[in-house]
Structures are given as C-alpha cells and as structure tokens.
Amino acid sequence: MNAFQVCLWVFGAVCAGCWLLSVLTREYSWVDRIWSLVPVAYAGIFAGHAGFADPRLNVLFVLVALWGARLTFNFGRKGGYARGGEDYRWAILRGRMAPWWFQVFNLFFITLFQNGILLLIAVPAWTALEHRTPFGVADVLLALAFLACLAGETVADQQQWDFHRWKAAEQAAGRVPDPRFRQTGLFRFSRHPNFFFEQAQWWLVAGFGVAAAGALTWTVAGALLLTALFVGSTIFTESITRGRYPEYARYQRRTSPVVPWFPRRVPSTVD
Template sequence: MLVALLAAAGVMGVTAAVSKRQDRVAVVDVAWGSSFVAIAIVLALVWPDGHSWLLALLVTIWGGRLAWHIARRSHGAGEDPRYEKMLGGPGWHAGAAKVVVRVFLTQAVVAFIISAPLQAAAIADVQWWPVVWLGVLVWAVGLFFEVVGDRQLAAYKAKPRESRPKILDTGLWGWTRHPNYFGDACVWWGLWIAGAVSLGWVPGLVTVFAPIAMTFFIRNVTGAKLLEQTMSQREGWSEYADRVPLFFPRPPRR
C-alpha cells in the first residue's frame, strides 16, 4: 500500500511543480492516467510475476493513451473552469496550499484507493486464470469505447461548424451520450476482475469498492453529469437525450 501511495504522490508532486510553473491547474488531468501507470509499474517491479506485469501492461496502454489524448486536446488551452470553481479563484492565485490539498493531494489519494485491485494482485497468487482473461476482455471493451468514441468526437469537431449536425448522434454516440466515460468505467471493472477477482472471492469482495467508486465519480461527479450541465444548453439536446441513454449503452433507436 505504501509503495502505491508513494508512486501516486510522486507523479502528482512532479505535476504540481509543472502546474505552478505554467500557472495552470488543469495539467493535473494529464497526470491522472499517468499516476496509475506509475503505480502499476512500481508494483510489478517490487513484486515481479507474470500477473503483475500483465496488469501493468493493461494499465500502461490505458493510462498512457489517456494522458496523451488529454495533453494533445488541451495544448494551448487556458485554465479549466472546473478548477476555478473548485478553488474559488483562477488557478494558483487561490493559494498554493489550497491547490495542493484540494487538487494534487486529493487526486493522489483517489488514485491510490482506485488501484486497490492492482495492489492485491501484487501480493497474492492467481487462483483462476480464466477469470484473468475474462477481465482482459472487459478491459478491451472499455478501451474500444474510449478510443473509438474519442476519435468519432474528434472527427465531428474537425468538420466546419456550419456544415456539421448540431449534436453528434452517430456511431457510439448513438448508443450512449458518453461512450468515453462508459469505456473508462469498463476498463476498471476489467482490471478489478483480472486483478482481484482472479485471486479468489475474498480479494474480489474486499476491493470491489474501487470500480464502484470509479464508475460513480465519472458518471455522477467529475464526468458525464458535470459535462451535461453545459452540453444540455445546445440546440436539439433534449431530443437527443430522449433517444440516447446517459451512460450505459443500448442500440440506437428513433
């Protein structure tokens, strides 16, 4: 547990220094996925076996892609209004102690908590290898929704505003209003299955709070519902929301 916490704290500490230099708190979003990569790799280095390295590979693919995607998307952008609202002011001007505690320390602790299945896998032996591969399958479904959803959104935004539909409602965006967030949740349910459930029922039950917490936050707190506060102001959004579910996908319907 201490190893995982130190890994997350190290990534967030470096990110805080970069953030202070750039005077932009939102760079922490790039470090979110990277913190899990650091945790998984450090655990695999300290307790090396095939299972830990498999999980490290899965986390690195997911977290590395997410960090790269956010860094590219936010390049040249200003401060994220979410952090200004959270801190009660523009970035570091709200006070260094407040920024460190509310943003960087909080995210390090949350990453440490969410990584519980990885921690369990580092110190226990696999009991059911077929369950590991079931978890990999769920992880792959989640990664598919994230990658394809992000690409479809990027292609939509690349079209001239006057010639594109008011709302993106094709592809995966016709199945769920937030395919990338749903994919994120699937990734962590897959890592829980592959990492903790494969060790036995007790490790699975003890760590099930991790994917539940991740799903709750990205659906109800920091992800889907927060984004919809602004998206719902778009023309045609009500009709789109009537047809397409918020989070869990279903086949498109008229």
C-alpha cells in the same frame, strides 16, 4: 519498503508537484496531464515487486500500460499538454467560486482526491501481489473484456475527434455546423460511450484483484470512487453543454447517458 509504501511515496510526490505547478502557473489541469501516466507507474511498481514473474501482475501491467498509451495519445492530440491546455470546466468553476474557495477546492479535490483515485484504481494489483494465486480462466476473460473496452473507447474517442475536426472545418469555411455535437456512431447509443468504456476498464482491473483473492476486497473502492467522479463530472459537463446547445435536451431524452442502449423514440413535437 513494500510496494504499497513505494506507491504512497509516489502519490505524495505527484500531489506536491501537481499542487505546486497549479499555484505557479495558475493552470489547474496538472492532474489531468499525469492521469494516464501515474496508474501505469503504480502497476509497474506492483509487478516489479514480484520480479515481473507473476503472470497476473504482468498482464495487469501490460493492460494498464496500453490504457495509458492510448489516453496519453488522445489527450496530447487535443492539446492537453500544451501551454494553456487547461480543461475548460476549471475556468467555469473558477468563475462561480470565490478565489480562496477555489484554492481550497484545488488542493483537496483537484489534487488530493483525484490523485487518491489514481492510486486506488491501481491497488487491485496490490491484492494480486498479496495473493499470488494461479492465473486462470477468470483472468483470461477479464483481460479480453478489458481489451474490448479499450477498443471501444478508442473508437469513441476517434469518432469524437473526427467530428470536432469536421466542425472546425465548417466554422473555418464560414458555415454553421449542423449538428453541433456528435450524435452518430457510438454516440447514437450513449451520450458518453468513452466514459462508459473508461469506467468499465477499471472495474475489470478491480476484477483481477477479486480473482486473485477469491473474494471481494476493499480494493474495489478505486473503481467505485472513479464511477462517482464520472457521475458528477457528467452532470456538470452536460449542464454546460445544454446551456450552449438547447437542442441537446432532445438528445438527452433520446439517448442513454452512459451505458450504451438503443435510442428512445421522442415525439417531434417535444422540445
């Protein structure tokens, strides 16, 4: 059995487990809970099939493991692994969909599609396994860029974490937080800097596959689908945020959606 076939078996088992747990518990964040773990396993499978003797695959495995460790920590401290730690957006969607239709959505989108993305973002390592070319300058640059993006996402998540702790403290003291959402730090230049760095890391992983093959391959599909997922998720999330905080509309006009950029001037008379 080759490495990709092993990954397919893991994919099938994870899909079955996530779907079954969602049906039994009526919580639909099981894919979220394994999001930071499964790509690490896939990367390890590909590196392991090379006997952990290929520099490019080993670097990929270490980078993905660092990504997974950071994301697991951040997800855990927000209560994502606790009972009732379901993503609030699933509850909103359930309220907008017929029960039977949400179960179809749960099977095909939440379980199969999202797990498919988790497999596909890791398959550039399969390209690297199939094309055991020398580790070169391009690989070094990709690794350094990945680490820079990992650091950027860490900073963005920490800034968001600090803000929400401050916000909770203000509310506990009976005060109305002002502002009601983060607008400083990296969030001055992007409404979702963590989304930017997250996607960038997986495009860089795809770059390792391109570096190995010496050409663009189909294994960039994972990064492409991940970006499409983030586009839809960002639009949906911002529609919720704008409904909660009318002042968010002004922030939207002033600040780049995802890619960090200098804020735009917005006249104070504009609502």
